Amino acid sequence: MLKFIDGGVCAAKGFMAGAVHCGVRRNRTKLDLGLILAEVQCAAAGVFTRNRVKAAPVVYDMEVIKSGHARAIVGNSGNANACAPEGYEHAVRMARATAAACGIRPEEVLVLSTGVIGQQLNIEAIEAGIPAAYAALSPGGSRDMNQSIMTTDLTEKTCAVEFTLGGKTVKVGGVCKGSGMIHPNMGTMLACVTTDAAISPDMLSMALKAATDLTFNCVSVDGDTSTNDTCLVLASGLAGNAEITAKSAEYDAFLEALTAVMRHLARETARDGEGATKLITSKVTGGGSDADALALAKSVISSSLVKAAMFGADANWGRELCAMGYSGVEFDPQTVGIAFSSGAGTVAVCQNGVSLDFDETAAKKILSEKEITIEITLDGVGSAEAWGCDLTYDYVKINGDYRT
Numbered sequence: 001m002l003k004f005i006d007g008g009v010c011a012a013k014g015f016m017a018g019a020v021h022c023g024v025r026r027n028r029t030k031l032d033l034g035l036i037l038a039e040v041q042c043a044a045a046g047v048f049t050r051n052r053v054k055a056a057p058v059v060y061d062m063e064v065i066k067s068g069h070a071r072a073i074v075g076n077s078g079n080a081n082a083c084a085p086e087g088y089e090h091a092v093r094m095a096r097a098t099a100a101a102c103g104i105r106p107e108e109v110l111v112l113s114t115g116v117i118g119q120q121l122n123i124e125a126i127e128a129g130i131p132a133a134y135a136a137l138s139p140g141g142s143r144d145m146n147q148s149i150m151t152t153d154l155t156e157k158t159c160a161v162e163f164t165l166g167g168k169t170v171k172v173g174g175v176c177k178g179s180g181m182i183h184p185n186m187g188t189m190l191a192c193v194t195t196d197a198a199i200s201p202d203m204l205s206m207a208l209k210a211a212t213d214l215t216f217n218c219v220s221v222d223g224d225t226s227t228n229d230t231c232l233v234l235a236s237g238l239a240g241n242a243e244i245t246a247k248s249a250e251y252d253a254f255l256e257a258l259t260a261v262m263r264h265l266a267r268e269t270a271r272d273g274e275g276a277t278k279l280i281t282s283k284v285t286g287g288g289s290d291a292d293a294l295a296l297a298k299s300v301i302s303s304s305l306v307k308a309a310m311f312g313a314d315a316n317w318g319r320e321l322c323a324m325g326y327s328g329v330e331f332d333p334q335t336v337g338i339a340f341s342s343g344a345g346t347v348a349v350c351q352n353g354v355s356l357d358f359d360e361t362a363a364k365k366i367l368s369e370k371e372i373t374i375e376i377t378l379d380g381v382g383s384a385e386a387w388g389c390d391l392t393y394d395y396v397k398i399n400g401d402y403r404t
Helices: 056-067 087-102 123-135 142-148 201-214 249-271 290-302 304-311 318-325 360-367 393-400
Strands: 015-020 033-048 069-079 109-116 158-165 168-177 190-195 230-235 279-287 337-342 345-351 371-380 383-389
Touching (some): 015 123, 033 087, 033 190, 033 201, 056 087, 056 109, 056 230, 069 142, 069 190, 087 109, 087 123, 142 158, 142 168, 168 249, 249 279, 279 290, 279 304, 290 371, 290 383, 304 318
Parallel strands (some): 279 371
Antiparallel strands (some): 033 230, 279 383, 337 345
8 A cells, every 4th residue: 555755755764865056057046956865875777868869967877877776866957968068077077076075986876967958067066066965965855856956847846655565664755857858758857766675776677667668758748858868766775675686566566656656756747847737648548458558648648739729728639539540559540439527527529530519618618627638448458648738838938048
């Protein structure tokens, strides 16, 4: 039984977090450098962007994570350190400065950056700020860490759960950032997850990849996969359960908890999409398999025309069927049913692939709510959900002058 709790990345035993303003961002009131530190060496796993253009911290972390262990995560906002002069060198310097402040080895430090692409990172400000971030570490520092990696985000994204594993209470918690350039094909924007479960690096990596496919890889805000997308997980093992080293009932319970945390973070990322006014869930029941259902759900939630219709509260259901048609999944359009639902009710708009006579006024009311579900049914045994948001005028405003 999962219980949602407070604490974010500090909920699990053995973790502290903290953040400061170091000067990467011009706004002195904005935290721009965050740190997570474990009191013991942790099993570590990560998933990363599949964009061929990768930021320097991604390239660095992909090497470090091969060891299967880490103790710290350091991250900055305001500059992505992507396609930037001396980018890799600066990622290494971030790790070395963090290691020196924390009294650990540089190869135990993972690095995150987010912000503008193509500009040189102010590494001197970061190096000067890391000792202060270390001094700010506390068991209550999760919120500050979350804020330090936010860019255009309007809301913090945090979650933690506890459950029983082998008679021991185990916790999983995390924070993430992401609002624009969100179309993950790896993990997500930037996400940090911690747990006190005892689990081997190989099994932690397996669990992370499985949870990613059902959560962060089911989100689309704008169709753009970032150069910096990274999701990192550290496991301290301090809960005291017998180490998970193979698939088992204990592994399944851990995967359920990890997925629950990441699912919450994924949904909150979609809800906070740049300029968004609505959280949209695309729910597919049917299809030849869960993978087919997921491909259909993701195609619908990624459609700019669907997103625009949701913004306008327009029950233009043909856009959903169109998006299904170019998903690459084989299905019979004549078996498709579509309905829109929200807190204001449900309206069926399509059955057997053709329009139903529905109440436009009722549909408008349903689609004017802040959280909407597009319910799609078709022949088959699959099922899946994907999450996104509406496409608004403000999205263009935000991204028209993001750099300047």
